[in-house]
Amino acid sequence: MTARPEHLPERLALLADMQAATYITEGLLTGREDVPSIALNKATEELPVDDARFRLRPVRDLIDDVMHKFRDDERPPTAADAWLAPRLHATLRLTRREAADARLWSYLALGVAPDYVVRRHLPATPRKDGGAPSVARARFRGVHYTQAFARLWWTAELFRNGPDYAPVVVACGNQDMLNTALRMDVVDHRPTALALVRLIERGVIRTGREANALASAVNASAATLMYDVVAQDSERDAEPLRDWIAAAEGASPVSRNALPEGPQEERAPENSVVVLTDYFEGLYADAPVRGRELASDPPAG
Amino acid sequence: MxxxxxxxxxxxxxxxxxxxxxxxxxxxxxxxxxxxxxxxxxxxxxxxxxxxxxxxxxxxxxxxxxxxxxxxxxxxxxxxxxxxxxxxxxxxxxxxxxxxxxxxxxxxxxxxxxxxxxxxxxxxxxxxxxxxxxxxxxxxxxxxxxxxxxxVTADVPLRDRQLDVVTVSFARAAEWLRPFRDAPWMVDTSGRMPTVRLNTDFEGLTALVQGAGTKVESLVGEMLLSQLCTDVWTAVFHTAIGDLEIEDDGTPLLPPDWRGEVLREMLPDVVPGRSVEDALREVHARRTGDGTWAELQPRIHYAATRRAEVPKALGETVRGIERLDQEATA
Missing domain, CATH: 2.60.40 (Immunoglobulin-like)
Structure with missing residues (x-):
């Protein structure tokens, strides 16, 4: 199995697509090879800012801890995502502009934690063509909703309610919700994202198929209904995030047990979340769900 | 509708x-x-x-x-x-x-x-x-x-993007460029925006492309530029089509960034008479399996030369040379 990189520099860095591609080898994807970490770190670019947020060690410590926590599982389950997403978010303290740089995520996946990407995303079953099981390339280098770490960070960013990461944990519990919703523009509206989570909490949505059906119905309805108007969000204030980033310097490592706190942004108006939750529940009742008649559909993993 | x-x-x-x-x-x-x-x-x-x-x-x-x-x-x-x-x-x-x-x-x-x-x-x-x-x-x-x-970054309000052109010595640049030191230029499509790197190891190339100099030089520069643009369009098309997100039912999705813009612009020339979505599906199918990818290459090349305005540049160069000849013999 792919091992922890031998060489871990002090600071995170950026890894351009072209460089990243040369390190995503068949051997790595099948978990048989390590990433040549010294060579890789020669191919990186420096981050444009130099502050405490970009120390490599706290991120690697998180990875070591999540690997340890789920060491008995054949591969870290979805619970690992729920554990890691808020903690990664609260450790990195990125702006969205910074998080939109795919080079940072490629570096995390190849330079900091290729061993985790392989453990988390190596399928149990062989490929369709009979080849050895292999991690999808896009887990190392890809769009924000597939890349191993970008998807966790964006889930935390889009599903948190101000400083509260609890909805993120719920969202990570249903992988199809995560995979489907994260790629849809509707979740960029915070009350919409939170309402989807509420339906999981209410037990309305339990399986992956149900999550997909709900997400499609909500997305389709957004073409004619302006959720922003029927369920207003509070105005976004840049100040709390700025303060949170500034406080990174003296911050202690995020708690391994309690859920960390995000930036002290205003929460979404409760009323807006409730209005949409009720509305989505109604939409879902009318939505076609594959195999809905099979009441014992196992939860997706 | x-x-x-x-x-x-x-x-x-x-x-x-x-x-x-x-x-x-x-x-x-x-x-x-x-x-x-x-x-x-x-x-x-x-x-x-x-x-x-x-x-x-x-x-x-x-x-x-x-x-x-x-x-x-x-x-x-x-x-x-x-x-x-x-x-x-x-x-x-x-x-x-x-x-x-x-x-x-x-x-x-x-x-x-x-x-x-x-x-x-x-x-x-x-x-x-x-x-x-x-x-x-x-x-x-x-x-x-x-x-x-x-x-957020542009300083001129134009819808069409200007291509990023940087001049760099390939022999002394980042490691990945060194093997290409004999190439006059390189198109890098891996970043946020495609970039053209001009190799300064070719003396006079930058001046030629920038069109500063004598009439002959500016004619050649014009030609060179359209050639370079053809390369760029071809490269960006292949990058865009090679990196598609596929839906569960096999439908390829138009990428949200410049890759999508490139496809929207070029697909009507590559697969004429079809909607962009249909054309995308067709090109993706040909690339990934049914063996007719090679037959599509002339169309991709055609779409690229059209965008790069090669016929126009060539026509102007030919006329420009005639004029120079006339001036020389006059």
Whole structure:
């Protein structure tokens, strides 16, 4: 199995697509090879800012801890995502502009934690063509909703309610919700994202198929209904995030047990979340769900 | 044209950015020069700001809605007009309500704020008219036809992007460029925007491409440039088509960034007479399996030469040389 990189520099860095591609080898994807970490770190670019947020060690410590926590599982389950997403978010303290740089995520996946990407995303079953099981390339280098770490960070960013990461944990519990919703523009509206989570909490949505059906119905309805108007969000204030980033310097490592706190942004108006939750529940009742008649559909993993 | 299960007005909705104010730390303010936004292009170029440390940009907006039609037909109540500022790359979404000016409610004005840390590159700005229809509140009854673009870094408000051209010595540059030291230029499509790297190890190449010099040089430069552009278009097309996200049912998706723009632009020449989505499906199918990828190459090449205006450049070069000959013999 792919091992922890031998060489871990002090600071995170950026890894351009072209460089990243040369390190995503068949051997790595099948978990048989390590990433040549010294060579890789020669191919990186420096981050444009130099502050405490970009120390490599706290991120690697998180990875070591999540690997340890789920060491008995054949591969870290979805619970690992729920554990890691808020903690990664609260450790990195990125702006969205910074998080939109795919080079940072490629570096995390190849330079900091290729061993985790392989453990988390190596399928149990062989490929369709009979080849050895292999991690999808896009887990190392890809769009924000597939890349191993970008998807966790964006889930935390889009599903948190101000400083509260609890909805993120719920969202990570249903992988199809995560995979489907994260790629849809509707979740960029915070009350919409939170309402989807509420339906999981209410037990309305339990399986992956149900999550997909709900997400499609909500997305389709957004073409004619302006959720922003029927369920207003509070105005976004840049100040709390700025303060949170500034406080990174003296911050202690995020708690391994309690859920960390995000930036002290205003929460979404409760009323807006409730209005949409009720509305989505109604939409879902009318939505076609594959195999809905099979009441014992196992939860997706 | 999509069908809606409720009545919508047919008149147009338009949107204009009328002023842009940048706010920096400590109450610092700057009004963006009017050259920083264009009503014709419908683009705001925030890179034109003089203070590099601006934190928010407040865009003053004015929208016109078909107020008379809405009034006379009477299908709609609780009219709201909202401006929506989004960017795919950062999943940012900011919504601002506009207020009616005057009693006829034709013109609506307001301000939308762009927070710099929430944006990376280009945000899209649109306006929507929302109303209660048949007892259902929040219906989108009309939207602006053409979005505005708010470019966070560009200093000229142009919709079409300028290609990034950098000059660099391949022999002394980053490791990956060194094996290409014999090449005059290299197209790098892996980043956020495609970049052309001109090899300064070729003496005089930069001057040629920049068109500075004698008549002969500028003729050659023109030719060279269109050749270079062909390379660029070919490379970006292949990059875009090679990196598609595929839906579960096998439908390829148009990428959200420049890759999508490139495909929209070139696919009509590659697979003529089909919708962009159909053309995309066709090209993807040919590339991934059914063996006719090679047969498509001439069409891709054709689409690239057309974009690069090779026929025009060649025609002008030929004429230019004739003229030079005439001058020489005169």
């Amino acid at each position: 999509r069908a809606y299960p409720y009545a919508r007005p047919s008149g147009p909705v338009t949107l204009r950015v009328t002023a842009v104010r940048l706010n920096g730390p400590d109450e610092a303010r700057e009004d963006l020069d009017t050259k920083g936004y264009s009503v014709v292009e419908q683009v705001v170029a925030l890179g034109r700001a003089e203070r590099p440390d601006w934190e928010t940009a407040r865009l003053k907006l004015s929208a016109t809605v078909p107020a008379r039609e809405i009034e006379t037909k009477g299908h709609w109540s609780d009219l709201t007009v909202v401006a929506v500022l989004t960017e795919k790359a950062t999943n940012a979404r900011t919504v601002a309500r506009l207020e009616p000016e005057g009693s006829d409610k034709r013109e609506w004005t307001g301000t939308v704020t762009l927070a710099r840390p929430d944006h990376l590159d280009r945000a899209t700005l649109s306006v929507h008219v929302v109303a209660t229809v048949d007892g259902v509140p929040g219906r989108i009854i009309a939207s602006s036809e053409r979005d505005w673009m708010v470019d």
